[in-house]
Structure formats: C-alpha cells, structure tokens
Amino acid sequence: MPESNSYSLAPLQGFTDFVFRSCYHRVFGDIQAYYIPYISFGPGNKIRNSQLRDLLPENNMDIPVIPQILCSNAEEMHRLAEIVKNYGYTKLNLNMGCPYPMATNRGRGSALLENRDELKQIFDHLFSNFQFEVSLKFRAGMTDENSIFELIPILKDYPFSKLIFHPRTADQLYKGSANRELYARFVQEINLPIVYNGDLNTPADLEQIRQLNPTQSEWMLGRGILSDPFLIRKIDHRLPEIQQQRELKREFHDSIFEEYQRQFSDQGQVLMKMKAFWSYFANSFSNPSKAFKPVKKASSLAKFKTNYPEIFHNFEL
Ligand SMILES: Cc1cc2nc3c(=O)[nH]c(=O)nc-3n(C[C@H](O)[C@H](O)[C@H](O)COP(=O)(O)O)c2cc1C
Structure with missing residues (x-):
C-alpha cells in the first residue's frame, strides 16, 4: 500500500x-x-x-x-x-x-x-x-x-x-x-x-x-x-506484538466502558451501549458468537461487569 x-x-x-x-x-x-x-x-x-x-x-x-x-x-x-x-x-x-x-x-x-x-x-x-x-x-x-x-x-x-x-x-x-x-x-x-x-x-x-x-x-x-x-x-503493516495488542484492546474497551458510565446515570442505558459495542467488538476474539454470549445474556450492568473479564481471559487471540 x-x-x-x-x-x-x-x-x-x-x-x-x-x-x-x-x-x-x-x-x-x-x-x-x-x-x-x-x-x-x-x-x-x-x-x-x-x-x-x-x-x-x-x-x-x-x-x-x-x-x-x-x-x-x-x-x-x-x-x-x-x-x-x-x-x-x-x-x-x-x-x-x-x-x-x-x-x-x-x-x-x-x-x-x-x-x-x-x-x-x-x-x-x-x-x-x-x-x-x-x-x-x-x-x-x-x-x-x-x-x-x-x-x-x-x-x-x-x-x-x-x-x-x-x-x-x-x-x-x-x-x-x-x-x-x-x-x-x-x-x-x-x-x-x-x-x-x-x-x-x-x-x-x-x-x-x-x-x-x-x-x-x-x-x-x-x-x-x-x-x-x-x-x-x-x-499499514504496523501491527504491534501480541502482548501490546492485548493491552491496547483492553485499554480501548475499559476507557469506553468508563466513559459511558460517566455519561449516563441510567445503568440500563450503559448496558445497552456496551451490548451495542460488543455486538461488533466480539468479532475481534477467537470465537465471536461464543465471546459475545456472556455480554448478550447479561441482564444487568452488575452482571455485565462480572461477565466481560472472562471474555478477555477465554477468547483473546
Ligand atoms: C447501524 C448503522 C448505522 C449507520 N448510520 C449511518 C449514518 O448515520 N450516516 C451515514 O451516512 N451512514 C450510516 N451508516 C452506513 C455506514 O456509514 C457505511 O456506509 C456502511 O456501514 C458501509 O460501510 P462498512 O461496510 O465499512 O460498514 C450506518 C450503517 C449501520 C450498519
């Protein structure tokens, strides 16, 4: 290119x-x-x-x-x-x-x-x-x-x-x-x-x-x-090595989550925004539909908070 x-x-x-x-x-x-x-x-x-x-x-x-x-x-x-x-x-x-x-x-x-x-x-x-x-x-x-x-x-x-x-x-x-x-x-x-x-x-x-x-x-x-x-x-052939990729990806996710929590006082709205984000972001994990499941099934923000770390742990490329 x-x-x-x-x-x-x-x-x-x-x-x-x-x-x-x-x-x-x-x-x-x-x-x-x-x-x-x-x-x-x-x-x-x-x-x-x-x-x-x-x-x-x-x-x-x-x-x-x-x-x-x-x-x-x-x-x-x-x-x-x-x-x-x-x-x-x-x-x-x-x-x-x-x-x-x-x-x-x-x-x-x-x-x-x-x-x-x-x-x-x-x-x-x-x-x-x-x-x-x-x-x-x-x-x-x-x-x-x-x-x-x-x-x-x-x-x-x-x-x-x-x-x-x-x-x-x-x-x-x-x-x-x-x-x-x-x-x-x-x-x-x-x-x-x-x-x-x-x-x-x-x-x-x-x-x-x-x-x-x-x-x-x-x-x-x-x-x-x-x-x-x-x-x-x-x-652009500028992909960092795998450990740095993981760190950047996690930093990106966590900053988005933090910012939505700052913007919306309604927890349901934060959950909805994070589900929308993950509906695409899950594709960057090894098994997208399985990776998305713990987020999709989270019925509250508390459940989302408990569930999402396991995705980084289990499905990270
Ligand atoms: C959920 C969704 C919302 C969109 N909203 C807009 C929009 O507000 N304005 C716009 O010009 N295009 C909008 N688009 C079209 C995208 O900007 C883009 O043209 C389309 O997704 C094709 O590019 P992509 O294959 O790279 O996603 C939207 C597409 C989707 C799937």
Whole structure:
C-alpha cells in the first residue's frame, strides 16, 4: 500500500458516537476524519437529544470530526446547516445514502438520488448561502445501480471537497456485497478522486479494490473498525506484538466502558451501549458468537461487569 493512504471513520448511528470516537482516537488515533452520525428532524420537528449531544463541540474536542445532516429539501437542509454552523463547524457532510424506508419515504437519504430537482436546489442553496467545505456520502441509487451514472454531470457541477461512494443500492440495505466493479467504473467515468466505502474488513479487501482502481488512496471504514480496532494497523503493516495488542484492546474497551458510565446515570442505558459495542467488538476474539454470549445474556450492568473479564481471559487471540 502506498504511504498516501488516508482513512476516515464511517458514521454509524448508535455505534460511532462521541464516546467511541474519542476513545478510538486516544488509543489508536490513525484516522484523519471522523464523520459524526447524521442529525435530522424527528417528530415535532425536533432533533433527538442523542444526536445533538453527539454534535456538541465540547464532546468533540481535539478530534477531526465532520458533522453530517440528513434532509429532504433545501429548507430542511438550511435549518440543519445553521445548527452545525452555529456550533462553529466549518465542514459539513450530506447524507444521500441512508437506505431505510423511515428516511426514504420522507424523501431523505438515498431517495434524494432519484429526485434531481430537489437535489440541485439543495446543492444550489447550500453552496450559495454557506461557506462550508461540503462532502457528499451516497449509495448507488435506490434500486438500479446504473442510475448513479446519470448523476455524474450534477456532481461535477458543484465544488464538493469529497465524494464518498458506498456502491450498494438502497434496496440492498446491508445485504449482499458492495459492488466494487461498479465503483471502479464510476471512478473512471467521473474522473475525480473519490473515497471508497463498503465492506472493508481485511487488508485484502483494499487490495482487491486497488486492483480494479490502482490510484485508490482514500478509504472510509465502518463495521470493519468496530469489529477489529487494529484493522488500519494491519493494512499499514504496523501491527504491534501480541502482548501490546492485548493491552491496547483492553485499554480501548475499559476507557469506553468508563466513559459511558460517566455519561449516563441510567445503568440500563450503559448496558445497552456496551451490548451495542460488543455486538461488533466480539468479532475481534477467537470465537465471536461464543465471546459475545456472556455480554448478550447479561441482564444487568452488575452482571455485565462480572461477565466481560472472562471474555478477555477465554477468547483473546
Ligand atoms: C447501524 C448503522 C448505522 C449507520 N448510520 C449511518 C449514518 O448515520 N450516516 C451515514 O451516512 N451512514 C450510516 N451508516 C452506513 C455506514 O456509514 C457505511 O456506509 C456502511 O456501514 C458501509 O460501510 P462498512 O461496510 O465499512 O460498514 C450506518 C450503517 C449501520 C450498519
């Protein structure tokens, strides 16, 4: 891999929150940009507290974060972008990839890829009324992956700082696999540097994409990092020796657990967050489904505290 590889953390609502991001950055720190999961308007035109908390500058000190918004039209975009601007951020990411009907039925996320007039209004309004460095994260359309090629002239018309492409259609949700050949064809046709996202779980995954697109150097990683916090070190051939790996992994886990306990007074909420964390983190142990069991079956935070040390003891690689 060339030295110029650069990595960003994908936004995963409920998983890559500020606790995860800050602990990862402190313990591993090999990521250039951490995308904050989207903010959007929910019932009563309100943004969920958890989304706002994740955006607060005091929760993102000294970390290179990029806020993301999920909107359906220029008016919604404007109100969300104002919030991001008022917090002092200078970068903004637009979510045009969310595949879930809850978003797409309201014209948000991937649905915007099929609504070209709305799309252009959003872009026009954003670039003429705000000074953000704007990036765009998108999928390969709603149902027909070839429809994404029709967007190329529009995407080239605006000064996006980055285009991040996850080559799956919305109706695939997370099933099947990301279409790497489609990605390579898209890059060739658009002829701009693009960030690749989707199913990067091993160094070999990056190699295979580079075989199709030799100049690929920008990567956004999501579930791969949640499942293996050493993934980037493996890709860059910087994996420390086994004892240090164990220590770093334990330090990472313990700092996340400590921080959730500081953030939430409700023990049930801490347990829920730790279960979500472990649902991926267990993959970094020798027998993932067995390793996850003691966490999954913990019915209280006290039981979790008793159960998790045995996982490090019994399933550590
Ligand atoms: C639980 C979950 C939550 C996600 N939340 C977001 C989000 O808030 N914003 C976004 O752009 N993508 C979101 N995604 C998509 C990821 O950012 C990423 O595009 C996708 O997981 C593919 O990359 P990966 O295979 O490296 O994980 C989410 C995905 C999952 C599984």
